[in-house]
Amino acid sequence: MLVEVGELKLKRGNRLEFDRQETWPQLDAGAERIPLTEPVRVTGDITNTGKFLHLRGKAYTTARLRCCRCLEPYTVSLEVSVEEQYCTQGVFASLAEDDEARDEVRVYEGDSIDVAPAVREAFILALPMKWLCREECQGLCPVCGQNLNEGDCHCRGEEVDPRMAVLGELLSWVRREG
Ligand SMILES: [Zn+2]
Numbered sequence: 120m121l122v123e124v125g126e127l128k129l130k131r132g133n134r135l136e137f138d139r140q141e142t143w144p145q146l147d148a149g150a151e152r153i154p155l156t157e158p159v160r161v162t163g164d165i166t167n168t169g170k171f172l173h174l175r176g177k178a179y180t181t182a183r184l185r186c187c188r189c190l191e192p193y194t195v196s197l198e199v200s201v202e203e204q205y206c207t208q209g210v211f212a213s214l215a216e217d218d219e220a221r222d223e224v225r226v227y228e229g230d231s232i233d234v235a236p237a238v239r240e241a242f243i244l245a246l247p248m249k250w251l252c253r254e255e256c257q258g259l260c261p262v263c264g265q266n267l268n269e270g271d272c273h274c275r276g277e278e279v280d281p282r283m284a285v286l287g288e289l290l291s292w293v294r295r296e297g
């Protein structure tokens with residue numbers, strides 16, 4: 120997802136507005152591959168502040184997550200703020216060892232900036248800690264694997280042997296995966 124900065128980088132004070140859209144089939148978050156069901160859109164502006172190109176923008180997409188209780192997929196809209204500083208390799212090399220900017224700035228080459236890595240990180244930070252299709256999700260019956268959001272099963276209310284509960288969970292998992 121490239122933004123041309125050939126013109127922008129020439130003079131301090133230059134400012135550029137941009138609006139990009141791109142289809143990403145998935146968001147790689149560590150070992151997790153999260154399908155995206157809508158294109159990624161990024162809008163914002165970049166200002167030449169002298170040493171740096173300062174990007175401020177918003178990014179949008181829709182992700183498909185799997186509920187940790189009932190295992191059903193559900194979608195969430197992601198809308199995140201993106202703020203980044205970019206500089207050339209030359210400027211980066213000129214920064215003092217103890218300059219805090221070293222840890223935050225991203226290096227770009229040539230006449231364009233790839234905003235995708237910053238957007239990807241912002242999306243990952245915005246993902247919920249716990250993936251729940253809804254706050255009151257009832258999950259699966261630990262005995263028979265019935266999705267309790269869709270109705271009660273006959274096991275409800277019975278005393279559940281914890282060893283059976285583990286087996287029940289396993290069975291429901293196998294049934295779903297198969
Ligand atoms: Zn659920």
Ligand SMILES: [Zn+2]
Pocket residue numbers: 260261262263264265272273274275
């Ligand atoms: Zn049951």
